[in-house]
Amino acid sequence: MIYAVIAAGGIGSRMGSELPKQYIKIGGKEIIRYTAEKFSAVKDIDKVIILCPEDWVSFTKELFSDEKITVIRGGKTRNETLMSAIDFIEATDGLDDDTALITHDAVRPFVTTEIIENNIDAVLKFGATGTAIPATDTIFEAYDGAVISSVPDRSRLYQAQTPQCFKALKLRELYESLSDEEKEILTDACKIYTIKGYDVHLVKGDVCNIKITYPHDLIVAEAILKS
Amino acid sequence: MIYAVIAAGGIGSRMGSELPKQYIKIGGKEIIRYTAEKFSAVKDIDKVIILCPEDWVSFTKELFSDEKITVIRGGKTRNETLMSAIDFIEATDGLDDDTALITHDAVRPFVTTEIIENNIDAVLKFGATGTAIPATDTIFEAYDGAVISSVPDRSRLYQAQTPQCFKALKLRELYESLSDEEKEILTDACKIYTIKGYDVHLVKGDVCNIKITYPHDLIVAEAILKS
Numbered sequence: 001m002i003y004a005v006i007a008a009g010g011i012g013s014r015m016g017s018e019l020p021k022q023y024i025k026i027g028g029k030e031i032i033r034y035t036a037e038k039f040s041a042v043k044d045i046d047k048v049i050i051l052c053p054e055d056w057v058s059f060t061k062e063l064f065s066d067e068k069i070t071v072i073r074g075g076k077t078r079n080e081t082l083m084s085a086i087d088f089i090e091a092t093d094g095l096d097d098d099t100a101l102i103t104h105d106a107v108r109p110f111v112t113t114e115i116i117e118n119n120i121d122a123v124l125k126f127g128a129t130g131t132a133i134p135a136t137d138t139i140f141e142a143y144d145g146a147v148i149s150s151v152p153d154r155s156r157l158y159q160a161q162t163p164q165c166f167k168a169l170k171l172r173e174l175y176e177s178l179s180d181e182e183k184e185i186l187t188d189a190c191k192i193y194t195i196k197g198y199d200v201h202l203v204k205g206d207v208c209n210i211k212i213t214y215p216h217d218l219i220v221a222e223a224i225l226k227s
Numbered sequence: 228m229i230y231a232v233i234a235a236g237g238i239g240s241r242m243g244s245e246l247p248k249q250y251i252k253i254g255g256k257e258i259i260r261y262t263a264e265k266f267s268a269v270k271d272i273d274k275v276i277i278l279c280p281e282d283w284v285s286f287t288k289e290l291f292s293d294e295k296i297t298v299i300r301g302g303k304t305r306n307e308t309l310m311s312a313i314d315f316i317e318a319t320d321g322l323d324d325d326t327a328l329i330t331h332d333a334v335r336p337f338v339t340t341e342i343i344e345n346n347i348d349a350v351l352k353f354g355a356t357g358t359a360i361p362a363t364d365t366i367f368e369a370y371d372g373a374v375i376s377s378v379p380d381r382s383r384l385y386q387a388q389t390p391q392c393f394k395a396l397k398l399r400e401l402y403e404s405l406s407d408e409e410k411e412i413l414t415d416a417c418k419i420y421t422i423k424g425y426d427v428h429l430v431k432g433d434v435c436n437i438k439i440t441y442p443h444d445l446i447v448a449e450a451i452l453k454s
Binding site for chain 2: 130132135136137138139140141142143145146147148149150151152153154156157158159160161185187188190191194199200201202207211213214216219220223224
């Protein structure tokens, strides 16, 4: 079974609005609906699980009539939210070694079917995936925030997007093997694999697969929608 | 003497237009005019040198009546363009150990006076500066472009912007000490310092100090202008 896990934990503070950004409308429709419907439409995906803040569960449920989509409460952090999704799947359908998750940011509504399918193909072959695009900006490394210690070769740097895919049991096993301190640090699930020495397969993203974070991102989003 | 060096070498191919992007109008005015006027208005800057493609020199000259602004032909690469600026300064005013350059992308019109002044203060104290903002995206490192080998700690990563500042004689000395192969690789002038073991002081940039590269950047630019 392949489950889409849509992380919708955002509280929208950076947007300067009360409304969490995943619920803001672009082109007259909530961002989270574009996102969830992209995954629901993919045949290989059995269920779409949306994880949002507890206060927004009932509101979110009312946005969807699609029986393939389930809305539950997320965790405090991105990784805790992934664990909540795995626990939910275990309680409802059970887990086996082939149970795979394709996780995505609710606020990346422009993910393409091709990116989703490439992630699914790659997780079945390789066990873990991360979507990314080649880094466009030069990246500086500054340990103390005052002096640039190095300028890493940009040709090997990629800007992470989502989806990311994982085998559910393996992800939980690796996550539970982390110390509490490591769990604090490892905000990106792919890093749980890399620090444990496991490969994560890189899937090519798209420059339009933007994360809607700042108010000006909404302007870009409307433009992408019209293009 | 402090010289602003505005790199306007872009040919605009990525914008899908014949017109190099620095000449595209936002709010009815060419992008390069916003940029050059920001630097010309700073008292500590003695001259503003714009370096553009040879075919665009006369066109660019006609955009400016400000006597503080000079337009000359740039080099084939960003670093060659910096060397052209240093040679021009040497031929016109001469160079000494205090001759400092503040270099900037013509297509970053939203640089602030504060960022410019902070760069000038820092180059006088520390000898070299780079402007950057904390990295917003998770960065993946993938040597072969297929497998994510590591996920560097984002807290020490910064997305480079401009301005960058250098002492003219030191920059030329370091650049000329590079092999032709190194010159090919070192597209970022700050890296010329870091690989030679010299510190580059980090100056805090701004999320609005965007580089106008893609068509959708123009939409963001118009929005920033109105904000």
